[in-house]
Amino acid sequence: MPVVRPKIALTAGDPAGIGPEIVAKAASDPRVLEVCEPIVYEPPRSTRFEAGVLSGAAGRAAYDVLLRAVKDAQSGAVDAIATAPVNKEAFKLAGLEWAGHTDLLAHLTGARRVAMMFHSDVLRVVLATVHIPLSEVPGVLTRALMTETIRLVAGELPRFGVARPRIAVAGLNPHAGEHGLFGREEIEAITPAVDTCRGESILVSGPFPADTIFVRTTRGEFDVVIACYHDQGLIPVKLLAFGQAVNVTIGLPIIRTSVDHGTAFDIAGKGIADHGSMVAAVLLAATLARGGGA
Secondary structure (H helix, E strand, O other), rough: OOOOOOEEOOOOOOOOOOOHHHHHHHHHHHHHHOOOOEEEOOOOOOOOOOOOOHHHHHHHHHHHHHHHHHHHHOOOOOOOOEOOOOHHHHHHOOOOOOHHHHHHHHHHHHHHEEEEEEOOOOOOEEEEOOOOOHHHHHHHHHHHHHHHHHHHHHHHHHHHHOOOOOEEEEOOOOHOOOOOOOOOOHHHHHHHHHHHHHHHOOOOEEOOOOHHHHHHHOOOOOOEEEEHHHHHHHHHHHHHHHHEEEEEEEEOOOOEEEEOOOOOOHHHHOOOOOHHHHHHHHHHHHHOOOOOOO
């Protein structure tokens, strides 16, 4: 009996960026065609957008395409969504209130708590906070937020083949605060959250100094790191696995994966964009749709 390949929606992202190019390349890639049926979602062909030019019209078009894909994922018409990048400035110019895919998808699906996880063969990282100014991170990084994030990671990692994930939490401050010498966020927010979750039999440890915990994780000591802010987590992932890492929104009722890069307006329309991360996103979406560990 033939194996039924999952249907994966590939959304083209901002039509003025490299999204349309990498989606077209990925949809015809033999590695993709072997494991799934890719379905491209893009603006009507009658619309035209100038490559590399930021605009509200392009932001609105990317939004409209995503709405169609989410609706089809919710109805079961497709089994998962793999997204090319949108542009946050274009969203703003379009009058949209969302900073990007993650918070928009949470809104569209009614998900209470979601998080960005970057998945690669060498390192997995979950971001406790995402697109906010660095100056706002200490105020947002509460005990409740960290507790919810740890619980979310513990509940979601089994889908990726990790039955009881060993979770490491990075500290916010140098040396994880050095017992309050360099900041109290570790004492007042992170450690209490870790202790609460350990009391729930979650295998979580920390907070650890961020300058060493990613190395320890790549050496096999932990399965995933929860980073306190955007660049703390993404610098090590992109250093080790740029182009192979996949952005996964955990906590959604649908499967959504994405690339590990942006719209790259500087090379849009030139036919030179590398579609490797888009392929990786589609392959992971197909694996998750089949219910297999990554």
